[in-house]
Amino acid sequence: MSADSVTATNEPFVFLGCVDLREVIPYEARDVRELLDQVGRVPVESLFCHTAAALLHRPASPTGYPNDFAHWTDVEMRDQRLAERLAAIDPFELRSLEQMREELVATISDHLQHFPAAAPGTGTEPFRFFHAHLIPIPTGHQARNLKEFRDALAEVDVSALFYHLIEGRYRLSRGRGDFAEWVASAIGRPDVADRLASIDAYDGSLERIRDRHLSVLTAALEEERGR
Amino acid sequence: MTSTVSSARLDDYRQVAPRGTVDLLLRLGERLRGRSLVHVSASRYRGLTIEVLNRLVPILNDLGIYASWEVTIGTGDFEGITRTVGRALRGTEQVVTDAMLERLREASRENAGRLRLDADLVMIHDAAPLLLVESRAGNARWVWRCHHDLSAPQPQLWNILRPVTQRYDAVVFSDARFAPTLSIPRFVISPSVDPLSERNRDMTRAEQAQHLDRLRIPRDKPFLLQVGPFQRSHDPLGVINAYRLVKKHHDVRLVLAGLAPTSGDDVLAEVQEAASHDPDLRVVVLPPDPQTEVNALERSATIVIHKPVETGFGINVAAAMWKGKPVVGSLVGGIPNQVIFGVTGYTVETVEGAAFRIRHLLGNPELIGRMGAAGREHIRRNFLITRHLGDYLALLALLTK
Numbered sequence: 001m002s003a004d005s006v007t008a009t010n011e012p013f014v015f016l017g018c019v020d021l022r023e024v025i026p027y028e029a030r031d032v033r034e035l036l037d038q039v040g041r042v043p044v045e046s047l048f049c050h051t052a053a054a055l056l057h058r059p060a061s062p063t064g065y066p067n068d069f070a071h072w073t074d075v076e077m078r079d080q081r082l083a084e085r086l087a088a089i090d091p092f093e094l095r096s097l098e099q100m101r102e103e104l105v106a107t108i109s110d111h112l113q114h115f116p117a118a119a120p121g122t123g124t125e126p127f128r129f130f131h132a133h134l135i136p137i138p139t140g141h142q143a144r145n146l147k148e149f150r151d152a153l154a155e156v157d158v159s160a161l162f163y164h165l166i167e168g169r170y171r172l173s174r175g176r177g178d179f180a181e182w183v184a185s186a187i188g189r190p191d192v193a194d195r196l197a198s199i200d201a202y203d204g205s206l207e208r209i210r211d212r213h214l215s216v217l218t219a220a221l222e223e224e225r226g227r
Numbered sequence: 228m229t230s231t232v233s234s235a236r237l238d239d240y241r242q243v244a245p246r247g248t249v250d251l252l253l254r255l256g257e258r259l260r261g262r263s264l265v266h267v268s269a270s271r272y273r274g275l276t277i278e279v280l281n282r283l284v285p286i287l288n289d290l291g292i293y294a295s296w297e298v299t300i301g302t303g304d305f306e307g308i309t310r311t312v313g314r315a316l317r318g319t320e321q322v323v324t325d326a327m328l329e330r331l332r333e334a335s336r337e338n339a340g341r342l343r344l345d346a347d348l349v350m351i352h353d354a355a356p357l358l359l360v361e362s363r364a365g366n367a368r369w370v371w372r373c374h375h376d377l378s379a380p381q382p383q384l385w386n387i388l389r390p391v392t393q394r395y396d397a398v399v400f401s402d403a404r405f406a407p408t409l410s411i412p413r414f415v416i417s418p419s420v421d422p423l424s425e426r427n428r429d430m431t432r433a434e435q436a437q438h439l440d441r442l443r444i445p446r447d448k449p450f451l452l453q454v455g456p457f458q459r460s461h462d463p464l465g466v467i468n469a470y471r472l473v474k475k476h477h478d479v480r481l482v483l484a485g486l487a488p489t490s491g492d493d494v495l496a497e498v499q500e501a502a503s504h505d506p507d508l509r510v511v512v513l514p515p516d517p518q519t520e521v522n523a524l525e526r527s528a529t530i531v532i533h534k535p536v537e538t539g540f541g542i543n544v545a546a547a548m549w550k551g552k553p554v555v556g557s558l559v560g561g562i563p564n565q566v567i568f569g570v571t572g573y574t575v576e577t578v579e580g581a582a583f584r585i586r587h588l589l590g591n592p593e594l595i596g597r598m599g600a601a602g603r604e605h606i607r608r609n610f611l612i613t614r615h616l617g618d619y620l621a622l623l624a625l626l627t628k
């Protein structure tokens with residue numbers, strides 16, 4: 001079964017993980033104005049790499065910003081105000097990558113109208129744009145019921161969380177993410193699906209997101225046992 | 228010549244890699260079964276890069292990928308020229324003559340005729356074998372794996388070597404900051420540490436104590452550690468000055484450990500002179516291939532310092548963090564990629580900054596444990612050999628479809 005068919009009823013959920021290779025593309029920004037220019041012209045895939053896909057690589061950061069643009073603006077440009085506004089752009093509330101681009105451009109433009117870009121200090125690192133080449137891989141885990149699903153989710157490589165929640169939902173336009181879609185359609189538990197879909201996938205680490213999913217699934221299994 | 232490599236199995240890494248990772252790599256290996264990859268380097272002995280390659284090649288073969296490792300040979304002058312070219316590419320002004328480049332070309336042609344390069348993917352490591360690409364033939368894809376910082380190469384030399392580099396299908400850098408502008412794809416693959424190697428394997432406290440006793444390091448008080456060459460580029464004298472600022476407030480020892488100097492630009496005598504007035508300042512000249520000793524030192528230290536003035540990626544930092552130690556490191560090269568400020572340690576720019584951060588850690592001992600644990604987890608997720616293997620498999624999948 002392919003990843004595209006996870007929402008089909010009566011079919012097992014096949015967990016796919018992924019590896020990715022990052023490519024440096026020839027776009028850089030040395031200050032906020034250049035960031036505005038480059039965000040307007042880089043391939044849209046690169047915006048995915050620096051926003052939703054940033055979860056795949058981001059280490060625990062004291063700034064806690066959920067995308068690379070906000071992190072760079074704060075750490076390198078020392079512009080906390082803009083960083084906070086960029087951090088508030090949630091890719092999951094937007095319908096497409098182009099809409100994401102529009103939102104980023106509008107936010108930076110508006111900020112520059114009120115606060116002109118300061119010259120970067122010495123030693124400031126430019127923002128370097130990447131493109132991520134993603135290769136999906138079956139993890140070898142699959143599930144036919146909620147318990148198998150919970151147990152497999154606890155064991156799979158963390159990239160499976162990324163693939164089914166971030167890649168599936170955001171770039172492959174699979175509604176609320178593969179997990180919620182399958183639990184609703186194949187298992188017939190729309191209530192559990194709603195709870196899974198409400199987990200904020202744009203906050204924290206993939207491991208934390210895994211823990212939240214496991215909590216919801218464990219609670220659902222206990223409810224089933226209590227009936 | 229084809230190198231012999233150490234035996235290792237991917238399954239051995241289940242106990243240390245993030246959960247699910249080994250299964251994922253096995254599946255990816257199944258998909259790539261039958262493809263071939265040859266690594267080419269100028270040495271099979273020097274550095275952590277080589278140590279990791281020594282493990283990766285047999286693991287790739289275990290996965291069903293035909294992996295081999297070829298080593299170039301050349302006369303003494305060839306090796307001298309490659310070192311000069313390497314330094315120039317890293318930005319240190321060197322004299323590189325046309326005759327030297329012609330000698331490199333000649334040696335590369337000889338090696339190309341001798342080495343077995345018939346693979347789907349040919350991966351050339353570093354500057355010494357760079358010109359082999361001029362002899363490329365067949366349908367193989369060629370990648371240059373540049374392990375050093377190429378962001379500011381000596382311009383005259385780079386004008387000559389850039390067109391050669393662009394005969395590759397892609398270049399792999401350890402850090403995006405190290406990548407110059409090129410017309411071919413530039414990928415980023417960070418170096419890694421092997422948690423099962425002699426340098427990084429688990430070690431009991433009793434064994435650590437044995438090694439410390441042999442190195443004549445008393446175990447009566449906490450110690451700060453820097454492991455690195457006794458050269459100005461690693462600033463051991465700056466580390467001593469930082470330690471002296473710390474020493475005013477905390478009863479600690481400083482251990483500076485490194486190999487015996489081989490070049491004339493060392494500062495070992497100055498370091499030993501400073502140590503002669505302070506019984507808590509220990510200078511340890513390590514034996515050749517000191518993997519076990521460094522392992523014991525890093526595991527026994529309270530805080531590890533890495534304060535080079537300049538460096539490449541500096542993967543030694545990750546090796547210390549894997550042992551659960553907070554690292555106070557310079558804000559140079561790849562160190563900021565490894566040390567997350569305030570989470571796994573601190574990056575600093577000055578002697579005073581290093582002293583201040585060390586004092587802060589010693590004054591808040593709970594931070595030492597917390598940052599050490601965070602550092603080990605950061606390395607587990609981002610800098611272990613299993614992640615490196617995944618990156619190389621991804622490269623193979625991407626370039627040899």
